[in-house]
Amino acid sequence: MSEDASPTISVAIEIDDPVLADRLVLLLGGVAGLTLAAPGQAADLAIVTRMAAGAREPPEVELTPRELDVLALMAEGASNKAIARQLGISVHTAKFHVGSILDKLDATGRTDAVAHAARRGVIHL
Structure with missing residues (x-):
């Protein structure tokens, strides 16, 4: 050369x-x-x-104000117990909200939910 x-x-x-x-x-x-x-x-x-052609994530996800509060705490790494204590709700209710968030965001876990929410503009990290 x-x-x-x-x-x-x-x-x-x-x-x-x-x-x-x-x-x-x-x-x-x-x-x-x-x-x-x-x-x-x-x-x-x-x-x-490896994304299929035309596959796009929906821009908006309908989360309730309380689910947004829970999601923000999840993004900080809070456990269900910490979320419950911070928001003044039972651990069972916190767990219910986390499950609802996972379903609505079609996430496989807490970290995945936060990543999906950040990509969709639901939360800003």
């Missing part, structure tokens, strides 16, 4: 959405110093997504 030649970076594009993949290939195909790796070929960098 000569002193003037810059090293090339090989990029693999592994995106389930064919329209988006084609757009990226067009955009990156002409960039100096980049080469696009063939499927299955080793690359220096990979752009990967």
Whole structure:
């Protein structure tokens, strides 16, 4: 390699959405110093997504004011007992609110619920 030649970076594009993949290939195909790796070929960098085409999270989730209070405390890492004590409710009621939040956000757990809420703009971290 000569002193003037810059090293090339090989990029693999592994995106389930064919329209988006084609757009990226067009955009990156002409960039100096980049080469696009063939499927299955080793690359220096990979752009990967497994989201189904057109899949979008709903922008709004209807949480009650009390659920928003509980969600804010969940974001701080509070346990059900701490949530109950902070809000002046029973642990059973706190647990009920947490379950309702998980259902409404289609979350698998407390951390997932906070992440979903943050992505949807329900809470700001």
